[in-house]
Amino acid sequence: xxxxxxxxxxxxxxxxxxxxxxxxxxxxxxxxxxxxxxxxxxxxxxxxxxxxxxxxxxxxxxxxxxxxxxxxxxxxxxxxxxxxxxxxxxxxxxxxxxxxxxxxxxxxxxxxxxxxxxxxxxxxxxxxxxxxxxxxxxxxxxxxxxx
Numbered sequence: 388x389x390x391x392x393x394x395x396x397x398x399x400x401x402x403x404x405x406x407x408x409x410x411x412x413x414x415x416x417x418x419x420x421x422x423x424x425x426x427x428x429x430x431x432x433x434x435x436x437x438x439x440x441x442x443x444x445x446x447x448x449x450x451x452x453x454x455x456x457x458x459x460x461x462x463x464x465x466x467x468x469x470x471x472x473x474x475x476x477x478x479x480x481x482x483x484x485x486x487x488x489x490x491x492x493x494x495x496x497x498x499x500x501x502x503x504x505x506x507x508x509x510x511x512x513x514x515x516x517x518x519x520x521x522x523x524x525x526x527x528x529x530x531x532x533x534x
Contacts, residue, residue, distance in 0.1 A: 412453040412519050420457035424513035427465045428506055436465040457516045459533045460524055467530045468505050
């Protein structure tokens with residue numbers, strides 16, 4: 388018997404996540420939602436990271452509330468991260484006016500920590516999508532631009 392056929396899992400999902408209509412997502416919906424997150428991680432958070440979540444969101448937003456929720460969340464994360472990057476770049480330029488070494492010493496660890504935190508939350512979302520669950524990412528890392 389597959390995991391989706393397990394009645395105890397269905398009751399658990401129906402009771403815990405009525406937000407998207409109370410329907411248990413199909414395996415293809417779970418995989419499509421997960422692809423939105425994985426595409427954001429693989430293609431990078433700054434350059435092409437928005438492409439995969441945007442394509443998934445636009446193609447499946449009317450077909451599945453579950454996929455729409457996860458694709459919108461992945462897209463919001465990939466839209467929020469460049470804003471943090473831009474803010475850090477402005478601070479880095481201001482520090483670099485005094486010393487380039489100090490700017491690199493301060494900003495490189497901040498950039499690395501920011502990327503790791505964002506990748507961690509995207510991975511967390513991908514794991515939840517794969518298991519047919521909904522996880523709400525913190526608003527400081529996922530500003531609600533797209534719903």
